[in-house]
Amino acid sequence: MKNFTFHNPTKLIFGKGQISKLSSLIPKDKKVMITFGGGSVKKNGVYEQVVAALKEHNYIEFWGIEPNPTVETLRKAITLGKENNIDFILAVGGGSVLDGTKLIASAIPYSGDAWEIVLKGKADNCIPFASVMTLPATGSEMNNGGVISRSETKEKYAFNARYPEFSILDPETTYSLPPNQVANGLADIYVHVMEQYLTTPGQSRVMDRWAEGILLTVLEIAPKIKENQHDYDTMADFMLSATMALNDFIRMGVTQDWATHMIGHELTAFTGIAHGASLAIVLPGTMYVMREQKKGKILQYGERIFNITEGTEDEKIILAIKKTEDFFKSIGLATTFSEAKIDISVIDKIVNRFKEVNVVLGESRNITAEVVREILGER
Numbered sequence: 001m002k003n004f005t006f007h008n009p010t011k012l013i014f015g016k017g018q019i020s021k022l023s024s025l026i027p028k029d030k031k032v033m034i035t036f037g038g039g040s041v042k043k044n045g046v047y048e049q050v051v052a053a054l055k056e057h058n059y060i061e062f063w064g065i066e067p068n069p070t071v072e073t074l075r076k077a078i079t080l081g082k083e084n085n086i087d088f089i090l091a092v093g094g095g096s097v098l099d100g101t102k103l104i105a106s107a108i109p110y111s112g113d114a115w116e117i118v119l120k121g122k123a124d125n126c127i128p129f130a131s132v133m134t135l136p137a138t139g140s141e142m143n144n145g146g147v148i149s150r151s152e153t154k155e156k157y158a159f160n161a162r163y164p165e166f167s168i169l170d171p172e173t174t175y176s177l178p179p180n181q182v183a184n185g186l187a188d189i190y191v192h193v194m195e196q197y198l199t200t201p202g203q204s205r206v207m208d209r210w211a212e213g214i215l216l217t218v219l220e221i222a223p224k225i226k227e228n229q230h231d232y233d234t235m236a237d238f239m240l241s242a243t244m245a246l247n248d249f250i251r252m253g254v255t256q257d258w259a260t261h262m263i264g265h266e267l268t269a270f271t272g273i274a275h276g277a278s279l280a281i282v283l284p285g286t287m288y289v290m291r292e293q294k295k296g297k298i299l300q301y302g303e304r305i306f307n308i309t310e311g312t313e314d315e316k317i318i319l320a321i322k323k324t325e326d327f328f329k330s331i332g333l334a335t336t337f338s339e340a341k342i343d344i345s346v347i348d349k350i351v352n353r354f355k356e357v358n359v360v361l362g363e364s365r366n367i368t369a370e371v372v373r374e375i376l377g378e379r
């Protein structure tokens with residue numbers, strides 16, 4: 001196990017009716033900005049609960065943070081925040097609203113342009129913010145990362161801000177999710193775990209078992225969600241899996257990959273495909289092309305997650321990759337460019353972008369631009 005420091009300061013407030021706690025969670029002397037996406041919260045009752053809880057607070061609203069939030073939109077919120085001396089932000093919505101809020105909170109105390117913070121990869125300063133999370137997927141509710149797009153140049157990069165002060169997770173808010181967002185969320189959770197798990201075996205039993213527990217949970221609940229999206233306990237596990245998959249808990253002392261995410265972000269930047277959907281296309285290729293290096297862990301994954309115990313090592317590895325693809329297909333996601341109707345000319349664009357900056361990805365920093373081409377190519 002490698003040395004590590006663990007410090008996650010976000011307070012999680014989980015369960016039915018917890019949105020009402022906002023009234024005491026945000027200090028009354030704060031000048032608050034509430035940030036929203038495109039309006040889903042007005043249809044599912046979340047907006048009413050938030051404004052009812054904050055009736056004694058001093059707040060303004062900012063609407064319109066889009067999926068894959070763009071710096072162009074966020075600049076408007078930053079200007080509004082500066083003009084109104086905002087010193088606390090509450091994000092209400094999915095990962096995009098919260099990621100966007102992380103940039104707004106970082107840029108309010110910054111004198112330059114917000115995109116500079118994204119390119120630098122981290123904010124030096126950041127006003128406090130919190131969330132009411134309505135979409136289980138990103139883990140943004142309990143981590144310090146954000147991913148921001150710039151539509152002008154078709155770029156999409158991650159940066160670090162600070163952790164949310166608190167996040168409220170009420171599983172009932174997920175009842176209104178459309179099926180494609182459920183699928184994207186499940187895929188995102190699954191791949192977050194894989195990025196931190198599918199490297200080298202024998203680093204930590206605790207981390208391995210924890211990661212495998214989340215993978216097994218996702219596989220178990222996926223069909224149940226399809227059957228009944230209003231089952232509270234199923235949706236509660238969906239929400240908690242998302243948080244646990246990317247809140248630093250399963251990566252203590254172990255190596256991490258993240259190549260699939262870096263490639264997926266480029267796929268989204270060039271095509272606009274949803275984040276979770278991009279990962280379902282990239283992960284099987286990453287597993288296949290890196291199968292020799294990841295052999296030990298893929299075999300462990302196959303055995304512990306899918307009970308694959310028969311056949312040669314090569315056969316077991318291929319079957320584990322196929323089972324992974326089958327899971328994505330079972331939730332309605334495409335796993336190849338052709339299934340997703342994405343033109344393969346995008347592969348060149350992605351490879352060229354990685355070449356320009358000499359990017360090397362993966363836990364061994366050996367996934368070069370040309371390896372990315374293989375990952376995205378036909379299998």
Ligand code: NZQ
Binds near residue numbers: 069
């Ligand atoms: O905008 P509204 O109207 O609110 O609708 C949203 C949006 O259209 C809708 N939605 C959210 N909650 C809903 C709902 N509709 C009905 N009922 C609800 N309860 O869902 C749509 C998608 O929302 P979005 O926030 O974009 O999805 P998600 O949470 O998957 O976030 C994706 C973004 O997060 C980034 C991704 O790259 C992408 O930009 N990521 C952030 C990470 C992080 N901060 O740690 C890590 C991830 O790997 C990921 O990269």
Ligand code: ZN
Binds near residue numbers: 138188192261275
């Ligand atoms: Zn992700």
